[in-house]
Amino acid sequence: MGQQKLKGKHLRAIQYASNKAISLAVQIMAKHYKHTSMQEQLILLEDIKNNYSKYLTDAILSPIAKVFQPEVDVKRKQIELLAEAKEFNVFGRQHISSNAYQQMRWAMKLPVVHSGAMMPDAHQGYGLPIGGVLATNNVVIPYGVGVDIGCRMSLTIYPIQPTFLKRYEYQIKQALKEYTNFGTGGELGIVQEHEVLDRIEFTATPLLKQLHGKASRQLGTSGSGNHFVEFGTVQLLSDNPFDLEAGDYVGLLAHSGSRGLGATIANHYTSIAKEKCLLPSPTQNLAWLDLNAQEGQEYWLSMTLAGDYAKACHDQIHYHLAKALGIKPIAKVENHHNFAWKEKQFDGTECIVHRKGATPAGKGVLGIIPGSMTANGYIVQGKGEYGSLQSASHGAGRQFSRSKTKAKITGSQLKKILQKENVSLIGGSIDESPIAYKNIEDVMKSQTNLVDILGTFSPKIVRMDKA
Structure with a gap:
């Protein structure tokens, strides 16, 4: 009809500043007001800008009005401890x-806490100390679980004399180099199959869909830091649940978790928790998700999947190494830490029990508590002590930070320690030196009422990151 077409310059003349407002105005006017003169359109659009509230419920014009509606600055109320x-x-x-102890005290000020405990290997972490156990009322704390969700220990026992380790040392080292991989982004580079990769949970959320490819590629690999895969000698006591004779065997012990899958889940839901749960410093990393809310249910599903994926990684590590060396297992002990469980407490209350760097030690539950690259680990059976929330330590625990350890020891000194203890190390770094850790014997003496000892594991050929 020869009518002049509405353009951005006309809208900017009436103070339509945002591209979104201009785009919406042009589209809506062209579609619904094409028989209205441009002057009338501009009068209407200016009125929408100046009196947006009149148009918020208008079926056609509300999208434009909402652009001019001021964002309400809702100040979230900080949760009181x-x-x-x-x-x-x-x-x-x-x-x-003292810093780890104080960190636990802060955690025990959370209004959602039911009970808590600290294990003898405890040291400072993010949010909850490593070695801290926290029972909460129907909420889950992503950083109470940790970044490496479902990190676990797994020990396979083989019916082989320990002389096998010396006789086939070269073959063992080659197998460790070929079938283990450590560090961020690490992959084995071989096609692997495991039922965990077919789990329907990988389609449950956009995040899990996105992570399936990474999980497939990283299956059977390990993280950096204190993660390891090592062969050593197992000494079983006569009173063991494996129906095995007391004596010496070969063992394969691994420590690793859920890789990039678990780390991404942890960081994603921690961000959501911090947004929804405003806590004062220094408890901000203890933000929680309500398990009745969608985010809480999503995290729980994702955490459970990550835990099963961590187990699958261990399954593949043990499978590949046993196949390469032609050996078959007769017993296995494994357990998560960095996980949350629904468990009843001493008073009958069902709680969410977070074990961040702590071993489940319910009555009769088996576990493995390692020492260091040169110290014995212990095969244990839980006593179900409610005072520890049915938990025990997950290792010896650090006594020095990585930076302090590096300042206290040199590479040549570490080599001397390894030679003295008859341990062969592939990879590793001085910040994981045995001196970084507490005395495992002292730690075990501090939890005699939490676990019974069934046997020991002594590392001999150790594989870690940086090989």
């Missing part, structure tokens, strides 16, 4: 630094 920290049991207090 308890005035006093709830009491919690500490095992091996003399082995625990």
Whole structure:
């Protein structure tokens, strides 16, 4: 009809500043007001800008009106902590630094906490100390679980004399180099199959769909830091649940978790928790998700899948190495840490029990507690002690940070320690030196009422990151 077409310059003349407002105005006017003169359109659009509230419910014009509606600055109310920290049991207090202890005290001020405990290997972490156990009321704390969701220990026992380790040392080292891989982004570079990769949960959320490819590529690999795969000697006591004779065997022990899958899940849901749960410093990393809310249910599903994926990684590590060396297992012990469980407490309350760097130690539950690259680990059976929330330590625990350890020891000194203890190390770094860790014997003495000892594992050929 020869009518002049509405353009951005006309809208900017009436103070339509944003590209979004201009785009919406041009589209809506062209579609619904094409028989209205441009002057009338501009009068209407200016009125929408100046009196947006009149148009918020208009079926056609509301999208434009909403652009001019000011964002309401809703100040989230900060959650108040308890005035006093709830009491919690500490095992091996003399082995625990004051900063880790204070970190646990802050955790025990959360209004959602039911009970807590500290294991003798405890040391400072993010949010909850490593070696901290926290029971909460129907909420889950992503950083109470940790970044490496479902990190676990797994020990396979083989019916072989320990002389096998010396006789086939070269073959063992080659197998470790070929069938293990460590560090961020590490992949084995071989096609692998495992039922965990077919799990329907990988289609449950956009994040899990996105992570399936990475999970497939990283299957059977390990993280950096204190993660390891090592062959050594197992000494079983006569009173063991494997129906095996007391004596010496060969063992394969691994420590690793859920790789990039778990780390991405942890960081994603921690960000959501911090957005929804405003906590004062220094408890901000203890933000939680309500398990009745969608985000909480998503995290729980994702955490459970990551835990099963961590187990699958261990399955593949043990499978590949046993196949390469032609050996068959007769027994296995494995357990998660960095996980959350629904468990009943001493008073019958069902809680979410976070074990960040702590071993489940329910009555009769088997576990493996390692020492260091040169120290014995222990095969244990839980006693079900409620005072520890049915938990035990997950290792010896660090006594020095990585930077302090590097300042205390040299590479040549580490080599001397390894030679003295008759341990062969592939990879590794000085910040994982045995001196970085507490004395495992002291740690075990501090939890005699938490676990029974069934046997020991002594590392001999150790594979770690940086090989």
